[in-house]
Amino acid sequence: MNATKLSSRHLLGLQGMPKEDIQLILETAKSFKEILNRPIKKVPTLQGKTIANLFFENSTRTRISFELAERRLSADVVNFSVTGSSVGKGETLKDTARNIEAMKIDTVVIRHSAAGTPQFLTKIIQANIINAGDGCHEHPTQALLDIYTLQEKFPSLKNLRVCIVGDILHSRVARSNIFGLQTMGAKVSVCGPATLIPRELEKLGIEIFHHIDDVIPNVDVLNVLRIQLERQSGGFFPSVREYHTFFGVTKERLEKAHTPITILHPGPINRDVELSADVADGSHSLILEQVTNGVAVRMAVLYLLGVE
Amino acid sequence: MSTQIIDTKTFSRTIKRLAHEILEYHHGAETLGIVGIRTRGDFLARRIAQQISEIEKITMPIGTLDITLYRDDLRGKLSQPQLKTTDILYNITDKNIILVDDVLFTGRTVRSALNALMDIGRPATIQLAVFIDRGHRQLPIKADFVGKNIPTSLAQEVQVLMKEVDGEDAVLLKEGEKL
Numbered sequence: 001m002n003a004t005k006l007s008s009r010h011l012l013g014l015q016g017m018p019k020e021d022i023q024l025i026l027e028t029a030k031s032f033k034e035i036l037n038r039p040i041k042k043v044p045t046l047q048g049k050t051i052a053n054l055f056f057e058n059s060t061r062t063r064i065s066f067e068l069a070e071r072r073l074s075a076d077v078v079n080f081s082v083t084g085s086s087v088g089k090g091e092t093l094k095d096t097a098r099n100i101e102a103m104k105i106d107t108v109v110i111r112h113s114a115a116g117t118p119q120f121l122t123k124i125i126q127a128n129i130i131n132a133g134d135g136c137h138e139h140p141t142q143a144l145l146d147i148y149t150l151q152e153k154f155p156s157l158k159n160l161r162v163c164i165v166g167d168i169l170h171s172r173v174a175r176s177n178i179f180g181l182q183t184m185g186a187k188v189s190v191c192g193p194a195t196l197i198p199r200e201l202e203k204l205g206i207e208i209f210h211h212i213d214d215v216i217p218n219v220d221v222l223n224v225l226r227i228q229l230e231r232q233s234g235g236f237f238p239s240v241r242e243y244h245t246f247f248g249v250t251k252e253r254l255e256k257a258h259t260p261i262t263i264l265h266p267g268p269i270n271r272d273v274e275l276s277a278d279v280a281d282g283s284h285s286l287i288l289e290q291v292t293n294g295v296a297v298r299m300a301v302l303y304l305l306g307v308e
Numbered sequence: 309m310s311t312q313i314i315d316t317k318t319f320s321r322t323i324k325r326l327a328h329e330i331l332e333y334h335h336g337a338e339t340l341g342i343v344g345i346r347t348r349g350d351f352l353a354r355r356i357a358q359q360i361s362e363i364e365k366i367t368m369p370i371g372t373l374d375i376t377l378y379r380d381d382l383r384g385k386l387s388q389p390q391l392k393t394t395d396i397l398y399n400i401t402d403k404n405i406i407l408v409d410d411v412l413f414t415g416r417t418v419r420s421a422l423n424a425l426m427d428i429g430r431p432a433t434i435q436l437a438v439f440i441d442r443g444h445r446q447l448p449i450k451a452d453f454v455g456k457n458i459p460t461s462l463a464q465e466v467q468v469l470m471k472e473v474d475g476e477d478a479v480l481l482k483e484g485e486k487l
Contacts (some may be wrong), residue, residue: 031374031393042425043377303377303391 002211010117010129012140014180022183026148028300029293035072036296046306055081055132056112061267061291062132062142064273068110069298075306078105093117094124101125104204107306110134128305136170142266143176145297146223147184149290153262154220163215165247166274167196167236173266178206184200191215192247192262195236212247216257223264224249224275240273249273252277260284267291277280310467313458314479322455323352326437327359329453330406339432341369341403346392347422349373349409351472352439356408369403371396379421394424401429406453410468412438415449440479442466 006021013020035193051070055063068158070077080100095114100108107128110118115135122129133139147157154160168174168190180252181188182204189207190197197208209215215222227243232246237243254261263285271277280287314322315368334340338359344353357368372395407421418436425434437453442460456479460466463484471477 028391031377031391034393034395035377038428042427046378046421 012131014140014176019183026302029297032299033296042072044074046073050076051107052078052105054110065294069295136208139172140176142173143180147293148293160186161219162221163189163219164223165191169196193237221262251278310480310482316477319477323355327356333383337364339404342406343371344408346374351470353408369398375420378424389474400431402432405431405434408437411438411466415445418449
């Protein structure tokens with residue numbers, strides 16, 4: 001691997017991202033993970049750079065993870081969330097972005113409920129843009145940290161059987177994971193209610209399952225998504241209890257597999273809905289490992305985009 | 309155009325001498341820890357550590373430092389250097405650390421390395437061992453152990469070759485084209 005620079009100055013999504021770029025980010029993240037284990041978890045690399053976190057949607061994990069990553073690289077950080085900002089006063093996104101640009105911001109991390117917002121920003125401001133989740137489109141850093149976590153656990157991602165379980169239709173995590181994992185050579189399948197699986201997935205060569213018991217004997221990894229209760233007003237499945245009956249990942253179900261199945265979950269968990277508590281806290285769950293790796297992976301992305 | 313200033317034999321003699329000088333100064337190796345700056349400083353550090361281990365019949369704690377994140381010229385560089393891992397598996401706190409690099413020039417690399425080391429722990433002392441001191445310091449930094457002093461002009465380039473990466477042990481002085 002010889003590339004030392006990403007092919008783009010923004011991180012908008014993993015769809016179409018070259019394998020070399022993904023590998024460079026994963027490789028760089030290894031160095032940052034080492035820093036996170038030091039007594040002083042901070043390096044001066046982005047000193048003098050200013051990063052704005054624009055969160056138009058609620059988030060705890062991702063925002064804190066980005067903010068920690070930024071501060072550990074010694075960047076100056078400004079946070080912006082919808083509550084208490086001028087968006088409440090009717091300012092357009094374009095105006096908000098241009099005003100932030102006028103304050104000489106180098107990098108913008110954005111989360112927005114509308115798909116394509118990060119892309120739109122790249123056209124109106126000069127800063128590097130990092131997508132921290134846009135609508136039902138992509139959440140690239142989450143997928144990168146999932147892939148990083150798997151790479152730590154498995155010697156190779158080639159032909160690794162990963163099944164993404166849950167609401168695939170509304171999930172940007174699923175989309176980014178599918179693109180990223182396929183680029184890395186993994187065998188990706190999905191499992192969920194027929195109403196929550198987009199038809200086009202078949203064209204991508206992804207196997208589709210509608211019952212978790214059909215999946216469990218044949219996979220190495222289950223990436224269990226959160227059932228986004230706030231996006232379920234459309235009546236996609238009858239009840240949470242019924243969802244748990246068909247798709248809930250439980251200890252009893254996992255015991256049917258010949259080899260232990262590794263569990264990922266992007267959080268926050270609805271305990272005993274998509275994932276039973278004993279599995280979430282079990283020895284094959286990498287959920288907290290994902291959170292730790294999230295900071296290292298985001299540091300890698302910020303470093304690779306931020307040093308020019 | 310390049311001249312060889314140090315050949316393979318002199319190379320290994322110099323390493324031996326550096327190891328002896330370090331041991332003489334510290335009256336042994338009990339308190340020592342060695343840290344090499346990637347890439348060639350790391351290989352030199354390993355050679356010196358191996359010498360010390362042979363002389364004193366002990367295992368030397370050795371680590372590798374990547375200073376990329378601490379450089380002062382990261383911005384404005386066209387191609388950014390590839391970030392590699394810092395690998396220091398022993399506790400450097402209260403140790404007498406010998407920091408090893410191949411060529412001492414402006415002193416900026418050493419400045420970065422000192423900052424990086426301080427973030428990892430609090431050594432009792434840090435001393436600098438370099439294979440070649442070529443002058444032209446831009447910071448108040450000097451080496452405690454020097455393989456060879458080579459006066460150079462700014463246009464020249466000093467290249468330390470090592471078996472591990474270059475296939476042979478030698479030091480070359482190249483006439484630069486710039487300036």
